[in-house]
Amino acid sequence: MAQLPAIIPVSLLLSAFVAFLVGTFRRSLVYPITLLGIVTALVAAVIGLIRVLQDGAQHYYFGGWPPPLGIEYVLDHLSGFMAVLVMFIALLSVIYSRRSFLQEVPEKIVPLYSLISLMLAGLTGIILTGDLFNLYVFLEIASLAAYAVMAIGNDKAPVAVIRYIIMGTIGACFYLLGVGFIYFATGSLNMGDVARILPSIYGSRLIVVAVTFIVIGMALKMALFPLHIWLPDVYTYSPSAVIALIAPIMTKVGAYVLIRMLVSVFLPNYLTSVLPVTLIIGWLAAVGIVAMSVMAIAQKDFRRMLAYSSVAQICYVALGIGLANSFGLIGALLHVLNHAFMKCCLFQISGGVRYRTGLWQIPQFAGLGRHMRWTMGAFTVAAISMVGIPPACGFFSKWYLVLGCIDAGNWVFAVVVVASSLLNAVYFFRVLEKVYMVSPNNDSIVTTASDPPGEMLAPMLILASGIIILGVVNAVIVAQILEPVVFSAF
Amino acid sequence: MIAKYKDLIVSLACRLMAPFVFLFGLYVTMFGHYGPGGGFQGGTIMASGVILMRLSLGRQATIKKFPLEFGPIVGAIGLLIYAGTGLVSLLAGGEYLDYAYLPIPSTSGTERQYLGILFVEVGVALGVFGVLLSIFDSLTKE
Amino acid sequence: MFQILLTHYPYYLSTVLIVIGVWGMLAKHNLMKKVIGMNIFQTAIILLFISSSVKFGATVPTVDTGLGSANAAFYVNPLPHVLMLTAIVVMVATNGVAFAILLLIYRRYRTLDEEEILRRMRE
Numbered sequence: 001m002a003q004l005p006a007i008i009p010v011s012l013l014l015s016a017f018v019a020f021l022v023g024t025f026r027r028s029l030v031y032p033i034t035l036l037g038i039v040t041a042l043v044a045a046v047i048g049l050i051r052v053l054q055d056g057a058q059h060y061y062f063g064g065w066p067p068p069l070g071i072e073y074v075l076d077h078l079s080g081f082m083a084v085l086v087m088f089i090a091l092l093s094v095i096y097s098r099r100s101f102l103q104e105v106p107e108k109i110v111p112l113y114s115l116i117s118l119m120l121a122g123l124t125g126i127i128l129t130g131d132l133f134n135l136y137v138f139l140e141i142a143s144l145a146a147y148a149v150m151a152i153g154n155d156k157a158p159v160a161v162i163r164y165i166i167m168g169t170i171g172a173c174f175y176l177l178g179v180g181f182i183y184f185a186t187g188s189l190n191m192g193d194v195a196r197i198l199p200s201i202y203g204s205r206l207i208v209v210a211v212t213f214i215v216i217g218m219a220l221k222m223a224l225f226p227l228h229i230w231l232p233d234v235y236t237y238s239p240s241a242v243i244a245l246i247a248p249i250m251t252k253v254g255a256y257v258l259i260r261m262l263v264s265v266f267l268p269n270y271l272t273s274v275l276p277v278t279l280i281i282g283w284l285a286a287v288g289i290v291a292m293s294v295m296a297i298a299q300k301d302f303r304r305m306l307a308y309s310s311v312a313q314i315c316y317v318a319l320g321i322g323l324a325n326s327f328g329l330i331g332a333l334l335h336v337l338n339h340a341f342m343k344c345c346l347f348q349i350s351g352g353v354r355y356r357t358g359l360w361q362i363p364q365f366a367g368l369g370r371h372m373r374w375t376m377g378a379f380t381v382a383a384i385s386m387v388g389i390p391p392a393c394g395f396f397s398k399w400y401l402v403l404g405c406i407d408a409g410n411w412v413f414a415v416v417v418v419a420s421s422l423l424n425a426v427y428f429f430r431v432l433e434k435v436y437m438v439s440p441n442n443d444s445i446v447t448t449a450s451d452p453p454g455e456m457l458a459p460m461l462i463l464a465s466g467i468i469i470l471g472v473v474n475a476v477i478v479a480q481i482l483e484p485v486v487f488s489a490f
Numbered sequence: 491m492i493a494k495y496k497d498l499i500v501s502l503a504c505r506l507m508a509p510f511v512f513l514f515g516l517y518v519t520m521f522g523h524y525g526p527g528g529g530f531q532g533g534t535i536m537a538s539g540v541i542l543m544r545l546s547l548g549r550q551a552t553i554k555k556f557p558l559e560f561g562p563i564v565g566a567i568g569l570l571i572y573a574g575t576g577l578v579s580l581l582a583g584g585e586y587l588d589y590a591y592l593p594i595p596s597t598s599g600t601e602r603q604y605l606g607i608l609f610v611e612v613g614v615a616l617g618v619f620g621v622l623l624s625i626f627d628s629l630t631k632e
Numbered sequence: 633m634f635q636i637l638l639t640h641y642p643y644y645l646s647t648v649l650i651v652i653g654v655w656g657m658l659a660k661h662n663l664m665k666k667v668i669g670m671n672i673f674q675t676a677i678i679l680l681f682i683s684s685s686v687k688f689g690a691t692v693p694t695v696d697t698g699l700g701s702a703n704a705a706f707y708v709n710p711l712p713h714v715l716m717l718t719a720i721v722v723m724v725a726t727n728g729v730a731f732a733i734l735l736l737i738y739r740r741y742r743t744l745d746e747e748e749i750l751r752r753m754r755e
Contacts (some may be wrong), residue, residue, distance in 0.1 A: 003580060003585070003586070006580065006585070006586040010573065010576070010577065010580075010586060013573055014570075014573050014577065017566050017569050017570045017573060018570065020562070021563065021566040021567065021570065024559060024562065024563060060585070061585060062585060062586055062587055062588075063585060063586070063587045063588050063589070064584060064585045064588040064590065133715055133718075136719075137718055137722070140722045140726070144722075144726060144729055147729050147733070148729055148732075151732075151733050151736065155740050155753075156753050158733045158736040158737045158740070159750070159753055161733055162663060162666075162730065162733050162734065162737065165670075165726070165729065165730050165733070166657055166666055166667075166670060169670055169673075169674070169726055170654070170657065170670075170673070173673060173674055173677055176677060176719065177677055177680075180680065180681050180684070180712075183711075183712075184684055524694060525694055526694075528717075530717060530720075530721055618721075621725075622724075625728040625731075625732075628732065629732065629735060
């Protein structure tokens with residue numbers, strides 16, 4: 001079907017509005033309608049990716065207006081890959097979230113699920129669009145829905161979210177300024193059109209300023225190292241089911257926008273030779289990996305540790321972008337996929353432990369391995385993958401990153417990637433030791449704990465087995481999906 | 491937090507002005523084809539008419555005509571009109587939001603696009619009206 | 633240099649407003665003043681876009697029966713105006729979410745001063 005690039009965001013938008021309208025009269029229908037919208041979008045994304053693998057990139061013109069006049073949606077290997085990833089993680093997280101929401105915030109179910117659908121519509125719009133200003137609109141749709149969803153819950157969440165609002169709005173408005181300057185210089189807002197016009201105006205100062213603003217704006221949204229200040233508080237104080245949905249995908253879509261700018265709009269030639277932006281991104285990412293891994297070792301709160309670990313992992317992706325050669329970009333995209341699976345599993349485990357025992361401090365996790373067997377089994381798989389031990393998938397993305405560093409002749413980056421795996425091992429094995437080797441106090445609530453109910457346990461186990469499966473089949477993914485992306489750019 | 495304004499002149503003047511503000515909002519919505527105007531602008535002016543009534547007459551008097559659930563429901567219906575028009579043209583064989591494929595009888599292609607834009611603008615006006623009213627209601631609750 | 637200032641003054645004024653907005657967001661302690669700084673920042677960006685669409689001797693971009701619709705140099709460029717309508721709506725929605733969250737913070741902490749709130753949150 002040729003209408004697939006439109007069906008993916010539109011089905012999510014429609015399910016958001018219909019769920020809100022129906023939910024004000026009958027509350028129990030909200031969850032099925034939301035789930036229906038997400039399943040429709042996932043099926044459309046998978047069929048779209050299969051069509052792209054067979055036929056090549058699909059272009060879709062909204063309203064029938066061709067590109068310089070109208071808005072264009074592009075479904076190619078990169079956007080199909082990201083769309084399938086985002087919708088799959090969203091499906092598992094929404095299935096996981098129902099019990100958790102019913103326990104924590106039962107009276108706000110209707111606006112919560114509508115906002116989640118709206119946020120997913122915004123994220124898929126960012127992924128699929130081929131128009132620069134349309135990307136800003138969907139970026140703000142996704143961000144505003146995410147702000148609202150993250151502020152529900154306890155006392156400290158609103159303070160964390162107001163700081164996220166201020167910094168996130170600066171980021172989006174810098175992106176808007178950058179798009180404005182591109183429009184002043186080239187007269188067009190379509191990504192393909194700008195890529196065509198750009199080589200004739202390479203020396204222009206407007207384009208230099210535009211690139212600077214866009215990179216800083218998306219670095220704020222992506223939580224690259226010096227601009228990550230909003231992330232730890234937000235990831236620590238949000239409701240657990242919400243953060244299991246947002247943490248794996250929000251910052252990755254920011255990284256996707258940077259990759260799209262690198263591959264399709266400002267061709268890599270410009271970003272490496274005329275204006276050395278990728279060099280700066282690479283060095284900031286390298287410092288960030290080490291600094292954030294060290295910060296994660298120092299944390300006692302489990303979710304705060306996972307938050308600092310998330311910043312370190314997104315710096316791996318930025319390191320791959322900063323290398324700007326084919327192995328680096330393949331490593332970055334593969335790490336986006338792997339990290340989404342690993343972090344979703346980890347945050348769901350943290351939510352499951354909180355659901356059964358109410359604990360979130362690591363010293364109190366003593367002895368959980370005996371009582372919550374399946375949960376801690378999934379945690380072991382995810383921890384092994386984060387450290388980077390084969391055959392779990394984390395090893396392969398770091399392998400491609402190291403190959404990219406060697407290809408670029410940058411030995412400092414290669415040492416950083418390998419040494420940070422040791423730092424990851426320190427903070428994950430510390431938790432594993434507490435969970436398996438230490439026995440609990442007699443009056444601790446751990447002794448009465450059991451695994452979370454099936455609805456919450458099944459997504460965790462699917463993700464954990466997915467981590468192993470992705471590690472085994474990663475050569476197929478790289479050859480079929482990621483290499484065409486890279487060959488079209490370099 | 492919202493109580494009846496004590497002064498008689500203010501209360502009377504607002505009661506006289508509010509219907510005209512609402513009518514002007516409808517005018518701005520419909521006249522977006524020929525001058526500055528359209529969905530967003532008209533919806534905002536319509537919402538400001540109702541908010542003027544809520545501010546000057548108090549919550550008790552206006553709840554009967556515009557209950558608290560009115561804002562979100564009208565907003566959702568308006569946005570569904572917008573998305574639904576696009577969906578109808580998708581189902582009728584064209585692209586999403588391609589108004590030339592809307593199944594309106596006895597009109598030519600360009601007239602269908604003209605009417606399609608009007609439907610979408612009305613949907614957007616209702617949506618913005620509902621959303622702004624619901625923002626005001628939820629910020630001034632209890 | 634003075635000549636450049638005279639002919640390009642909208643861009644300089646917008647830049648001054650952008651810097652004032654960002655300074656307000658970063659340097660002020662009261663959360664409400666931060667939100668007002670955010671408003672000034674976004675409004676300045678909107679002014680920058682609109683001031684780029686003006687042409688000398690052109691009129692508003694609705695078809696005038698006297699001028700006809702053949703020559704585009706008679707009408708101001710309408711595309712930045714349309715883009716900025718969307719940006720204004722985004723600004724309003726951001727304000728709505730920010731105010732709702734400020735209300736939540738005020739009801740819990742009874743103050744809007746950022747340092748006081750952070751001190752109470754950490755303990």
